[in-house]
Amino acid sequence: MRTIKWILLGALLGVAALPYLLFQQQELPAGTRLSSLDFEYSEARLLVDRTMWDDATGEVVRSHEIFDTILREIELAETFVIADFFLWNPWRGAVESSGELRALAQELAEALIRKRIQSPDIPILVITDPINRIYGDHASDYYARLAGAGIPVVFTDLSQLPDSNRIYAPQAWFWGQYLPAEKIDSDLALIPNPFDQSGEKLTLAQLGRLLYFKANHRKVLVTGRQSTAPRVLVGSFNPADGSANHSNVGALVEGAVAIYAAHSELDIAEWSSSNLQQVAGELSQQIAQAIATIRLRVPAVASLPRAREGAPRVAWRSEGAIQQELREQLNQAVAGTRVDAAVFYFSDRRIVKAFIEAIQRGAEVRLLLDANRDAFGREKNGIPNRAVAAELMALAGVGNVEVRWAATHGEQYHAKVLRVVGERQDVLFLGSANWTRRNLDDLNLEANLLFQDASDLGRDFDAYFEALWANANGYVESLPYEDWAESGWSLRWKTWLYRFQEWSGASTF
Template identity: 80%
Template structure:
């Protein structure tokens, strides 16, 4: 009888999912999954946020190059500012309140508000993810302060993007058509997972959260009089709970910043079509800022392409990032060195590409987060330890080494691929973790691809080598054996990771 019940339930859920699977809109909105031409640049710098433990002095040593550069770029802006950040909130999760977490969220808001006072007519546009108000009205007060100062805040309309959670989304869509959700959805009965002291969440907020959808970009674009705009892209989230994470990013001056601005304006435009996604005066409030910024920058089709042999940079977003990573890895051979620094690595196509590159003789080094910490909570190592074990099993077939970032409660949050060979001199970095959600047109993501960029590549090489060898006198990386997964633990976690990766029923 119990078996029959489960069969009936499975059939019911399958029937519920069928209309969703048949009719879900899959067309991507404007400004997404973009592969720009190659552009030259007048300036580019690698930016490093680094947290290490100094054993001799028994204290944490921090560097916030990315965030400090963001503040400087806002201060220096003359014609416009576009800020698009995924996590931008003061929540600390389960981290104990202390003075050790820099208040990034408030600092960023204050920088924008100061800029508004200094330049009352400067168009400033803020784009962020609705998680920062927990899919309701529980956002920090600075969002209202920004809107009150004439800075439109657009919460990305994630309904325009495909759903990643294959288990939950079909059922949520189906039952929402037939079940009354008004009063029931408004019940505040769910403990707040982001802010232990915060207000409880409604069932409706929980329902939105379980879609696991995100605008995961981390982009700042600023304009100047008489010179090209500048763009900052990286892995930094300006959230207090992320303040100690180690991150990588870049600041670039040139045409790629204009391309980035057009992509961001498109995201703001289709998100603001729903007035509920706007903090402030509504859609027209956003439209005026968008129009002023567009008038101050050239059209995309007028941007000059890079000359042959010149250092160049290109914009890659969403699925175009995956395509680029695969193209570079598929070109790797016995004369190629591949270094990667990654927070989450689970995408099966990227795993396969690494496997084949190793078998062709490429020299591969992976510096991975051990996936053990998340805002004061302990994690189980999925997915990085399972993928690392899979690739390390190839060590007899080729050159593959894995080390773990030596974290102390924070996360090693970089997302970088470096490939150097006879025909390759590539550095690809930005917001995108190497997961299905991040790389298959499900999240909003933004990366920069540098080619023949000797100074940028050399800067990353020096950084990576220092971490890999602990050359700066700090313990910044650990041997593979320290967090290697094996035995039954490896088997069941591999099954779980593969299901989570396929289904989207996870946070990575």
């Protein structure tokens, strides 16, 4: 009888939310789902953050090449700075040994404030995700300090993005439409803080906004120079203290693609800041002025020249265009093609299918995956990567496919990279987007760079990947598939769960 009641309640809620499902706004705002022309570049450099552990001695070697480059690019900027980062906070989750984590968030804020003091005429624009104030007023004090220094801070207006959580969003819409607001005490702080153990509790309103599970997930820095083209840094790095030991991959590029990236970021700042609740401090005029000034200092997108055929080239891909590019590159992979992937989260069914078909055509596939066992000091269950790895490794008898796991020790292997080398392909594709529905299906904001015929950059990545794959640096950086392989009932229930979470959006990946 109880089961029937729950079924009837679910059906009632589904019918009640039908208007939401039929009329939800799906159109993306300006600056998103972009697929640029191919551009030439004057300089490109692969950037890698690594944490390497010596199991015998307990020695840890950390390299923050991406973050150190970010600080240097801010210092050397001459005409403007745009910084757009997803996680930018001092929270350390359940990590107790705080002394082992570099204070990335504070360092980045201090670098921008120093730049404002040294160069008061340079427009500086900060864009970030409202998760960094936990969808309420829990922002760290340096956001107020940035605003106090005259640096506009825009918290992305996520309400203008489609909803990814198919289970929660319709119900939230229903109760918001039909339950009188006075019946809910949304200011009641009852919820333990999931991001900061010592932090204030969350209100019901904050929890409600968190459960939409959508984000500006980009990690982009664009800076302008007087005598050279602007420069853009794109990758998987977040300037959050809890992420300080994560391994990441990014690229720094000088050229027209940085101008294209700047226009995309300015569009996002423009429509987000139209909602003044998304602006830190009383800086609405400064935001408009910064956007207008930067637009005057970079050429229009329509004037950017296309790359010459055969020249090393780079293109900008964002949101759903990233998924399209992944599929197109994998669909070209045939016998004699080498496909290497380094990925934090892998669950998108269309990309899984593209890999299966590439393996069946004879492509040589290697995947270096995070085992999905750690998240800021909390233990995870291996979803989704272990189930997807098992699905691909089941083809080992008919194709050439190998999987290894990143050898992490509490941190995450946070890269998102595809490398394809064949008779017709020399591709390196990297950026912020995990290979999941939320990251690839026009739900989150994401940014990637596509390098083609970029032999030097590709060789740099190949050397990095081979070193991890073979543990060639004297440290154990990767583990054999068998170490975290799933089978039997454990594999079955995790496969069912990840497939449901992937479809529904009721998950954190």
